[in-house]
Amino acid sequence: MLGVSGDGFDRQCEFARSLELSFPLIADPDHAIAKRYGAHRALLRLNRRITYLIDPEGRIVSALHHELAIGRHDTEVLRALEARA
Numbered sequence: 001m002l003g004v005s006g007d008g009f010d011r012q013c014e015f016a017r018s019l020e021l022s023f024p025l026i027a028d029p030d031h032a033i034a035k036r037y038g039a040h041r042a043l044l045r046l047n048r049r050i051t052y053l054i055d056p057e058g059r060i061v062s063a064l065h066h067e068l069a070i071g072r073h074d075t076e077v078l079r080a081l082e083a084r085a
């Protein structure tokens with residue numbers, strides 16, 4: 001598991017420390033990763049909040065996107081992970 005954000009490195013470190021995250025974060029200030037995964041919204045200069053499940057062969061097997069219903073995002077990600085187990 002890893003997180004990617006358009007925020008810079010220092011902000012990523014601050015965020016990870018504040019939540020005591022157990023997974024690495026990647027700073028993507030030029031949005032290169034977000035663009036590659038179709039998560040960048042050029043007009044708004046923001047990235048979509050998407051969780052991708054990627055299999056051991058590197059294929060995206062699920063993309064979970066809940067920006068307007070963020071409260072159910074965790075539940076649906078856990079459900080998708082359990083279904084793959």
